[in-house]
Amino acid sequence: MEYNGAAIIAMTGKNCVAIAADRRYGVQAQTVATDFQKIFEMGPRLFVGLPGLATDVQTVSQRLKFRLNLYELRENRRIKPKTFMSMVSNLLYERRFGPYFVEPVIAGIDPKTSQPYIASMDLIGCPMVTEDFVVSGTCSEQMYGMCESLWEPDLEPDDLFETISQALMNAVDRDAVSGWGGIVYVIEKDKVTIRELKARMD
Amino acid sequence: RNKLLEQKGIKAPTAYKTGTTICGVIYKDGVILGADTRATEDTIVADKNCSKIHYISSNIYCCGAGTAADTEMTTQMISSQLELHRLNTGRIPRVCTANRLLKQFLFRYHGYISAALVLGGVDSTGPHLYSVYPHGSTDKLPYVTMGSGSLAAMSVFEDGYKPDMEKEDAMRLVRNAIAAGIFNDLGSGSNVDLCVITKDKVEYLRPFDEANLKGQRQGSYRYKKGTTAVLKKEVKKIPIEVVKTQVRSEQAMDTA
Numbered sequence: 378m379e380y381n382g383a384a385i386i387a388m389t390g391k392n393c394v395a396i397a398a399d400r401r402y403g404v405q406a407q408t409v410a411t412d413f414q415k416i417f418e419m420g421p422r423l424f425v426g427l428p429g430l431a432t433d434v435q436t437v438s439q440r441l442k443f444r445l446n447l448y449e450l451r452e453n454r455r456i457k458p459k460t461f462m463s464m465v466s467n468l469l470y471e472r473r474f475g476p477y478f479v480e481p482v483i484a485g486i487d488p489k490t491s492q493p494y495i496a497s498m499d500l501i502g503c504p505m506v507t508e509d510f511v512v513s514g515t516c517s518e519q520m521y522g523m524c525e526s527l528w529e530p531d532l533e534p535d536d537l538f539e540t541i542s543q544a545l546m547n548a549v550d551r552d553a554v555s556g557w558g559g560i561v562y563v564i565e566k567d568k569v570t571i572r573e574l575k576a577r578m579d
Numbered sequence: 580r581n582k583l584l585e586q587k588g589i590k591a592p593t594a595y596k597t598g599t600t601i602c603g604v605i606y607k608d609g610v611i612l613g614a615d616t617r618a619t620e621d622t623i624v625a626d627k628n629c630s631k632i633h634y635i636s637s638n639i640y641c642c643g644a645g646t647a648a649d650t651e652m653t654t655q656m657i658s659s660q661l662e663l664h665r666l667n668t669g670r671i672p673r674v675c676t677a678n679r680l681l682k683q684f685l686f687r688y689h690g691y692i693s694a695a696l697v698l699g700g701v702d703s704t705g706p707h708l709y710s711v712y713p714h715g716s717t718d719k720l721p722y723v724t725m726g727s728g729s730l731a732a733m734s735v736f737e738d739g740y741k742p743d744m745e746k747e748d749a750m751r752l753v754r755n756a757i758a759a760g761i762f763n764d765l766g767s768g769s770n771v772d773l774c775v776i777t778k779d780k781v782e783y784l785r786p787f788d789e790a791n792l793k794g795q796r797q798g799s800y801r802y803k804k805g806t807t808a809v810l811k812k813e814v815k816k817i818p819i820e821v822v823k824t825q826v827r828s829e830q831a832m833d834t835a
Contacts, residue, residue, distance in 0.1 A: 380589045421817045429592065430584075470652050474691065475581050480592055499594045503648030505618065505626045518623060527800050535804050542807040569815045575808035 380405060382554025383415060383428030384514035386545050387484040388528060389493040390537035393565045396424050396484040396495075397545045399514075400558035400573075402431060411557040411578070419445055420455055422564055423485035425465065428514040429500070430478035437479050441468060458485035458494035462504055469502030476500045480513045484564065491566050516552030523548045538563050538572065546576050593621055594646050598766020600728030601631060601642035602756050603699045604740065605721045606749035609706045609777035610699035613753035614642045615728070615761050616786070617768035624768065630785065632774045636661050636672050637781070639700030640774050644726035645693040645713060653694045657681055674700040674707035678717055686715030695725045701776050728760025728767040735759045750775065754788055761791070 382403055387396040402413030416426045417438040427434040444464060448456055462483050483496045497511035498504055510528050512520035523544035542561055549556035559574035601614045618626035633641045633654035643650025657680045661672045678698055685692055696711040710723040722740050724732040735756040760767045770786035
């Protein structure tokens with residue numbers, strides 16, 4: 378996990394969810410890129426964040442998209458976030474004794490009921506569904522601390538954006554291998570707002 | 580591949596363990612299972628309110644300690660095998676069947692699947708309680724505890740257990756055993772979940788006892804809008820598919 382460094386937070390608000398990630402791609406101490414994608418869109422209202430070893434981040438996201446496409450072709454409808462979580466869990470547990478080094482974070486809004494949904498997983502697929510926030514990455518301890526202090530229930534989308542951005546930026550400022558920019562997706566019933574954050578580039 | 584990565588010095592992230600105190604007791608009318616609700620990742624609490632009492636069938640439930648993913652997946656696997664078995668035989672499944680399936684499954688993996696389980700249920704032959712260890716051995720007992728807090732819980736059981744207890748006494752005993760684990764063991768915490776299984780029904784009490792409530796927040800840390808500096812903003816509208824449009828009007832249609 379410490380090889381590439383990463384930080385992902387997902388939070389729920391009033392009829393919305395937000396997922397945020399840092400943008401660094403580095404090899405231990407050397408930063409190679411500051412526009413690495415760690416949050417992938419799996420549906421119009423469903424996003425998955427993958428912190429961890431960069432090669433596994435890309436492989437898992439591609440394999441997941443493949444399985445998701447087959448599901449949507451077979452079922453002829455958009456996947457529910459709960460079902461998607463089971464799909465990710467399954468993909469990771471298949472490699473129980475030689476796992477992918479990623480700890481995914483899922484954020485989405487149910488296509489039918491419009492309920493916000495967030496979940497996170499460990500590297501072998503144990504699901505953890507919460508009502509408030511989930512964090513994953515190298516600075517998870519810092520992020521836990523920030524989120525516990527800042528999160529309040531029923532935040533409006535704009536307030537949620539401020540809360541999640543400040544939680545992410547301050548947490549990664551205390552971690553050497555994550556940071557170098559941030560990107561926040563605020564997902565509501567009818568739109569997704571993607572904002573890139575101005576952060577410390579060190 | 581992972582061994583090569585370890586050699587190069589890339590450590591794997593650790594899996595969630597469930598630290599845990601789980602226990603079960605047989606009382607007059609059935610079985611009561613209890614569990615705490617903390618999931619840990621080394622020393623950090625990953626989940627403050629996770630559910631450790633898993634559904635196996637309508638009359639059989641299973642508490643799980645050890646690696647969280649293993650207990651989750653193992654109980655799901657055995658639950659689906661048991662459902663197919665039930666459809667095949669046309670009978671309500673027996674607890675001993677679930678026990679057999681679990682021990683044979685875990686033995687195949689020689690302890691690598693780290694799932695320590697407390698299996699309890701009521702079937703046509705009466706109430707049964709088993710404890711299943713990761714290597715595949717099982718014990719059939721009137722009261723069992725598992726997990727890092729098992730010693731704390733067992734001490735409460737050894738002191739307070741009597742055969743053929745009443746429901747209220749048994750629930751209090753299990754609650755006290757789990758509470759002993761929560762307050763004395765670092766790997767267990769948060770709330771007590773209880774599952775009371777009798778011949779006719781199952782009561783899944785989650786949470787049964789909120790032993791640790793979060794403190795009241797004294798101040799709000801909400802930021803003013805515009806605090807965060809934004810470089811670029813992009814709004815993607817999601818097309819909402821209109822399935823049905825109904826037009827209702829108050830006035831009657833004028834068909835003159």
